[in-house]
Amino acid sequence: MLKSLFLFLCISGCAYAAFSEAQSNLPPVMITYGPWVTTPDIGAVTIGFVTDINTGAGIEYRIKGSDNEWSSRWHTEAGQLISTGNRHAIRLTGLDPESQYEYRIVLFIPPQKQEGDNKFRAQSELRLPRTLKIEDDAFNFRPFSTEETYSFFVVSDLQFPTERRHQILQNYHDTGMKDSRFVVLLGDLTNSIDNIETDILQGIIEKTTALGGASQPHLFIRGNHEWRGLQSDLWTSYFAMPGGSTYAAFRCGDAFYIVLDTGEDKPPYPFTAHYTTANIAEQEFMDSQKAWLTSVVESQEFKAAKFRIVLAHSAPYSHAGRYMSRVVNNLVEDFFTSDAPDNRIHLWISGHTHFYARTIPGTTQAYALSQPIKKFYRDDRYSFPVVTLDGPTFNGPEGDLPTSGLKVAVEKERLFLESIREDGTVFDRFEVLPDGSINDLNKGLSSSLFTFEPL
Ligand SMILES: [Fe+2]
CATH class of the missing domain: 2.60.40.10 (Immunoglobulins)
Structure with missing residues (x-):
């Protein structure tokens, strides 16, 4: 338009x-x-x-x-x-x-x-x-304020043809995204950015703008596939966070958010034909991000927040990628393994695995729609739930979805979460309280508790 x-x-x-x-x-x-x-x-x-x-x-x-x-x-x-x-x-x-x-x-x-x-x-x-x-x-x-209650919406891993991506965004818009305070696009919006105009601007932005993106805030978070492609180095010239990089912290109402860039899922092979060839300074980038994160977790805004939410394409556990898991753990383990009240993470939202799961902290269990076929990386040190959203299913288990969306309501005394299918059907529901405790509210819904085999 x-x-x-x-x-x-x-x-x-x-x-x-x-x-x-x-x-x-x-x-x-x-x-x-x-x-x-x-x-x-x-x-x-x-x-x-x-x-x-x-x-x-x-x-x-x-x-x-x-x-x-x-x-x-x-x-x-x-x-x-x-x-x-x-x-x-x-x-x-x-x-x-x-x-x-x-x-x-x-x-x-x-x-x-x-x-x-x-x-x-x-x-x-x-x-x-x-x-x-x-x-x-x-x-x-309307800029964010410290006094509002609201909900936001997350979708991830949209590696589909453009027409299908647009339809997914339209469907979620119709089933709840339109009423959200902001929308999070949690990475892997395309397989690789070989042509940023066709892959991202036409593939995503044209549709989000048509759906209200000129007024409703959208967060564009870099996933590993945004690290790939002949024009992937253009990402920050369009979608840099404040400060110029791909990570950020912000607040809305009673929630404090940390946006992380969890990098590629393969190590760099510089100056070769490999798709990670350009990532010659990925480690330096991660070191800088960790230095920034150190200052964030020491800030009064972080310490005083009622709720702390991490938005990142991948997670320190619930994922089987060895290289990526090491990178993510190295980034956050010094900060987020504590459940001390002023250091507690209440919720981590991710994508990447293309498989819906909601982990139960400290256990080998997760709520999902089918038995996880991928081994989860388990780490008892982390005491927050990780919600992982779906992506395109490649011969996945029966019941697995190609997409899923997450509504998160930030209320005065709880985070209230509903995971939905593209048609709007709720299949998982739970709440997180300020002290970090979790209440399952998914009785009668189609998510079930599965035990996975840790690596
Ligand atoms: Fe990914």
């Missing part, structure tokens, strides 16, 4: 572009993908979008429905507007957490060649701003 935003079009009720007088000689520009609202936090959001030509870009925003003057934030680096790229992600901070905002995209169309000072002074039309404003009723958001 928003793909056809041409400068010279002005469509009532839909997105439209406005530009100052005396600019009719400017080239047509369109937003080719997005905008998408992402990485929200208390009083903050990021807005990303792609334009068809390289252009400077910014966001103007104000309290929705007000006559306030627009505030603006431009895509800059080291004090200069970035006009040489078509990918833009603009962080807005200092927002009122309780307010709904409206925004519009502002583009600056740089001239082919800048005029000399003398001509600039002599010709007044050269001093007119070459800016273009793009507006739409859907361009609004």
Whole structure:
């Protein structure tokens, strides 16, 4: 829908572009993908979008429905507007957490060649701003606050043809995702990023934008398959977390979230034809992420949180990948093996195995829809439940699903979780209390308790 935003079009009720007088000689520009609202936090959001030509870009925003003057934030680096790229992600901070905002995209169309000072002074039309404003009723958001109760929705592992991926997102949208405060796309959205435009922008973003992603925040978390492909190094230029990397921490209501990048599931084979060839600095990256995580778990925000939730493509246990399990354990075992109240993790949500499971901490048991055929890696040191969502089933056990979704309600005194099929049927349900205790609420549902064989 928003793909056809041409400068010279002005469509009532839909997105439209406005530009100052005396600019009719400017080239047509369109937003080719997005905008998408992402990485929200208390009083903050990021807005990303792609334009068809390289252009400077910014966001103007104000309290929705007000006559306030627009505030603006431009895509800059080291004090200069970035006009040489078509990918833009603009962080807005200092927002009122309780307010709904409206925004519009502002583009600056740089001239082919800048005029000399003398001509600039002599010709007044050269001093007119070459800016273009793009507006739409859907361009609004509400930053997170510390006072809200809400639910969010998670889906993972969408390695399907584009048409099927879009249908999955549509189905989950219709069965609960649309009412979620935010949506988590938990990695492995494609098999490899050989062409980021077709694989991710058309494969995912076109649909999430159409489903409300210009106002409903979506988190794009890197899985191991986003580490792969000829253009996988473009991931952060579209979907970097605040700070520029692929991990982050944020808060919404009583929950504190840690987003982790759990890396590839195979070691790097640098400068070869292997799909991990580009990962020459994966270990350095993990070391940096661990240093960052050290500061996070020492922060007052982490210590004081009522609920602590990890969002990561993989997990330190419930997975059989030897390399990846070692990497993930090395990343978190110094921090998350304690169940001390101010260090407790209440919930870890992951994907990667393509097999639904909800582990029972400290046991070799998990709730699932069928007997796990993959051996689980078990580690008694971790005392939180891991919910692992489904993915495409390749000769999986009968009863296993190709997709599953997870609704998590963050209430005042509990996390309330429901796992659903694509048609919306709930098949598992439980709650986690602030002290870490878990109550199964899945009586009569189709999930059952299975015992797995640990590695
Ligand atoms: Fe994966």
